[in-house]
Amino acid sequence: MLETSICNIELRNPTILAAGVMGSMASSLNRIYRGGAGAVVTKSFSLRPNPGYRNPTTVEVTGGVINAIGLSNPGVEAFREELKLVDEEVPLIASVYGASPEEFASAAASVEEYADMIELNVSCPHAMAGCGASIGQDPELTFRVVSAVKDAVDVPVSTKLTPNVTDIVEIAGSAEEAGSDALTLINSLGPGMKIDIKTARPILSNAFGGMSGPAIKPVAVRCVYDVYRSVDIPIMGVGGVRDFQDAVEFLFAGARAVQVGTAIMYDGPEVFMKICRGLEAFMMAEGFSSVDEMVGLAHD
């Protein structure tokens, strides 16, 4: 009943681990899948190792978390070693980023053999210069990155967009036109910040970071709703999903699956099982027999 598919990748249910939370190690990716997720996305990685920002990199705020990790990762060579250890049965989405279309394409090509899909992180709101939202805020740059990756890999590609733009529909259109097979909406919102009132200093070492968690869900649902009307490619919804009601909202807005990140910090990896049980009960009570039937129902 919960099965869905995205770009012909069969998922046993529509819940997916979002990039960046428990996605650096094969052991945690396997654990999240065994715990009930339908698929997993890795932490974003780049061609070369990136130490990221100093601690503190995350801070809790009302309704969520602000993070400025700075896309720290050990680089694609080290990441390949981890990806080899992910169980064969796990639908794996590898998240990559870079400072140029060529870097995105090389990173994607290096891990293609282990991934069912590549997700392009063109949207981190606190990344170091040239690697983040600056790409996903520019339709032309987005087009170039997606085109380069599409030329370099055969697996499907999803482009993950930032909500921190005037018109997300325009950027989504560029990604689709460049050949993106799917979209992931949205990366964290902001940047935002929190100030320590005892020291009168910003708490995060980078001062600013991306906001995630329940507080950003209405923005994410609106982005999915808006983009669904203008593209023909499938959408993965992400932002503030914590329970089955959240998942249903995203499906009705037009997502075919939902990704879950911050909720794991609140509820642990069991959150996937909890969402799936609730979703199944909701579908039975409301007379839905498949996830497909629910996608986009909020549109007339």
Ligand SMILES: Cc1cc2nc3c(=O)[nH]c(=O)nc-3n(C[C@H](O)[C@H](O)[C@H](O)COP(=O)(O)O)c2cc1C
């Ligand atoms: C600690 C942390 C690290 C993240 N790292 C990444 C990342 O490496 N790549 C990426 O595309 N998104 C990253 N994100 C964004 C999430 O994948 C997701 O888009 C965002 O947090 C909204 O979903 P949520 O409210 O379920 O967390 C990160 C989020 C958090 C909280």
